[in-house]
Amino acid sequence: MAVTLKEVAELAGVSRSAVSRTFTDGASVSARTREKVEKAAKALGYRPSLIARSLATNRTKLIGLVANNFQNPAFLDVFDLFTSELQKRELRPLLVNLSGETSPKKIVELLRQYSVDGVIVATSTLPTSFATAFQTAGIPVIHTFGKFQANANVHVVGIDNEFCGAMAARTFSDRSYKTVALLGGPETATSTQDRSAGFRRAAKELGLRVAKVCYAENYTYQAGRDAMRDVLEDDAVEAVFCGDDLICMGAMDAARDAGKAIPEDIGFLGFNDIGMASWDAYSLTTIRQPIRDIIMSSVELVVGMVENPGRSPEIRLFPCSVIERGSLRPVTEL
Amino acid sequence: MAVTLKEVAELAGVSRSAVSRTFTDGASVSARTREKVEKAAKALGYRPSLIARSLATNRTKLIGLVANNFQNPAFLDVFDLFTSELQKRELRPLLVNLSGETSPKKIVELLRQYSVDGVIVATSTLPTSFATAFQTAGIPVIHTFGKFQANANVHVVGIDNEFCGAMAARTFSDRSYKTVALLGGPETATSTQDRSAGFRRAAKELGLRVAKVCYAENYTYQAGRDAMRDVLEDDAVEAVFCGDDLICMGAMDAARDAGKAIPEDIGFLGFNDIGMASWDAYSLTTIRQPIRDIIMSSVELVVGMVENPGRSPEIRLFPCSVIERGSLRPVTEL
DNA sequence: GATAATTTTGCAACCGGTTGCAAAAAAATT
DNA sequence: AATTTTTTTGCAACCGGTTGCAAAATTATC
Known part of the structure; x- marks a missing residue:
């Protein structure tokens, strides 16, 4: 069916090695042979x-791309950027949908069977141990959006979630909010835990009262809407920091349903800056992580790992920024 | 590095074939040998x-998944379903991001180099000739969301876009709209062309006046918003049929900006029923295509093609339905 | 217990490439 | 023109599996 080396060699009247060499860069072939081969190949x-x-x-040029949040619009960018960034380097993403599965064992087996050159674990919800399992199996791995911990034994590219949590508290404080709430993503997600910790620590330092802390069951509009009911029980809450834009939008709609005006009666701060955050219907003030940088860096790192597996684990953190829109009242002038 | 057949054979004290056979189903191995091998392998x-x-x-169990609309939330479902559906059958999706590239040549080469068992082209915007190119190269291919044409030479799974266009016109007619507009997706997309044709034909038959026809530049909120300006020039327009929910939401916000109430002053009908369509802020009446069915059928078909390449091209169309929400006025009682 | 039928096993060739090595060819030096 | 150096080439082994075939082992039959 497919044309093979041998057939080309025969047509060109050269050895198989000669053909192979014409198609491997850096190999030594004379101009005349190359020409003959190329003609035959064509x-x-x-x-x-x-x-x-x-x-x-021993190189497949396949990179395993492991993800578990296929339902969040934030991942559209992630897929788009990862695929195009890998393609640029002639690498192919082998997509793995974790969907529920949280034990790395099977996934490692699977990707090992395909001899992927490396793996990118793109999820903010799993512990670093998930990524480490690949490392142990001898597969270069990067944990993108992963949990940052000082004694890393695996490459992590992402943001400092704890710092971002603190940033959220500061954002509230700068706008003179006094009583606030935290409406995080799923409590089991490491990103949620870190942001929550950072937020609460900074809130205490800044003299903010965190009146309510609750968590959405998953990263969906509906889960945000449901969890918001809990927050609304306390009438004193002036602003809510949400662990994800999608959750935040659900929460906003729940607040509006309850007759609250945004940002007059209650303020919202999201996370991720998905496309919809800028739409008129929400005009969401949110914390953006530099996804493009994170992904470019991840791909660069995985390529580096493949070329030099001994490389010691590195942590690359990128700064986030508050994108100012209309869901919080303006910064208070001093 | 990796453990090979040979090492297992040596440890188990059997031939390489014996090991191979224990791991190929349907091969003949005695219980005793199998046991020895399995122990050594473990x-x-x-x-x-x-x-x-x-x-x-000659089977890689790799399926090329070619897509070009990574920015549309409608594709989240598509990725999620395709990956999990393929995984269930122990197949792996090799993701290709077309992003701009519309000539199949390079992509065919690329997937041929990886010897994928089959290809799923998941895009509604490219002509069938794109998919046919794989066929010609001897690669089983399914065009999901593809253009339906009677003299098909390639498998197509999707919907009858022309019929859906007509369905939109009927939906307007049932609600006694008289003067309507079409705000399609990019004009070059085959799905746009077909829906547009069906819509206009049916509109004529039903006595609807299509006052404005325009097309968004791409499948984005912003493009919908921009294109809507054009529609708003004609004050007589009572309802707009949009080629995509995202575009529709942009259009709705443009209409609201212009001071129009939905559905009192102007009605909207979307397409796709993305998650956001049900959110309070839009409550969009829209046409839904049964994505899950379409994708399950596509995977089934690609598997069938791999097993029996001679299979003649089939067209599988699934019915769409209008999801009634709040962006159109209610059906007029007779 | 001998013979026939069936199952299991290992050998060796193959899938489509790459690559170290030594021989052959070409280029450079004297 | 002969010799040395460099480049190019083909051979053959290898990467990690599968599989047709004939021999060996087992099971069934008489």
Whole structure:
């Protein structure tokens, strides 16, 4: 079916090695041979099989892309950027949908069977141990959006969630909010835990009262809407820090349903800056993480790992920023 | 590095074939041998290399998943369903981000180099000829969300866009709208062309006046917003049929900006029923395509093609339905 | 217990490439 | 023109599996 090395070699009247060398860069072939081979290859429509090549070179150019939040619009960017960034370097993403599965065992097996060159675990909800499992299996791995911990044994690219939590508290404080609430993502997510910790610590330092702390069951509009009911029980809450824009939008609609005006009666601060955050209907003030930088850095790092597996684990954190829109009252002038 | 067949064979004291056979179902191995092999394999942590296997069996279990609309939330479902549906059958999606590229040539080459077993082209914007290119290259292909045409030479799974266009016109007619507009997706997309044709034909038959026809530049909120300006020039327009929910939401916000109330002053009908369509801020009446069915059917079909490549091209169309919410006035009672 | 039928096993060739090595060819030096 | 150096080439082994085939082992039959 497919055209092979051998057929090209025969047509060109050279050895198989000669053909192979024409298609491997850095190999030594004379101009005349190369020309003959290229002509024959073209005539037959030959392209080297990467599968066969990988058997000999031990490089598949496949990168496992492991994700578990396929329902969050925030991931559209992630997929788009990862795929195009990998493609630029002639690498292919092998997509794995975790959907529920949180034990790395099976996934490691699976990607090992495909001899992927490296793996990018793109999820903010799993502990670092998930990524470490790949490391242990000898597969280069990057944990993108992963939990930052000083004694890292695996590459992590992302943000400092605790710092971002503190940033949220400061954002409230700067706008003279006194009584606030935290409406996080799922409590089991490491990002939620870190942001929550940072938020509460900073709130205490800044003299903010955190009147309510609750968590949405998942990263959906509906979960945000449901969890917001809890927050609304306390009438004193002036502003809510949400762990995700989608959750935040659900919460906003719940607040409006309860007759509250935004930002007059209650303020909202989101997280992620998804496309919809800028729509008129929400005009959400939110914390943005520099996704493009994070992803470019991750790809760069995974490539580096493949080339030099001994490389010691690195943590790369990028700064987040508050995108000012209309869901919080303005900064209080001093 | 990785454990190979040979090492397992040595430890188990059997031939390489015996090991291979224990891991290929349907092969003949005695219970005693199998046991010995399995024990040795476990001890070494052996898993057969799918890459090496594929060289001999000519099956990689890789399916190319080609998409070009990574920015539309409608695609979250598509990715989620495709990946999980393929995984269920032990197939792996090799993701290709078309992003701009509309010539199939390079993509075909690329997927051929990875010897994918089949390809799913998941896009409603490209002509069938794009998918046909894979067919010509001898790669089983399904065009999901593709253009339906009677003389198909390639499998198509999706909806009858022309019929859906007509359905939109009927939806307007049932609610006694008289003067309407069409705000389609990009004009180059085949789905837009078909829906537009169906809409206009049915409108004529039903005595609706199509006062404005315009197209958004891409499938984004902003493009919908921009294109809506054009529609708003004609004050007589009572309802707008949009080619996509995202576009529709942009259009709705543009209308509200212009001081129009929905649905009192102007009605909107969307397409796709993305998650946000049900949010309070939009409460969008929209046409839903049964994505889950379409994708399950596509996967089933691609598997069928792989097993039986001679299979003749089939068209599978699924019915769409109007999801009634609040962006159109109610059906007029007779 | 001998023979026939069936199952299991290992050998060796193959899938489609790469690559170290030594021989052959070409280029450079004297 | 002969010799040395450098470049190019083909051979053959290898990457990690599968599989047709014939021999060996087992099971069934008489």
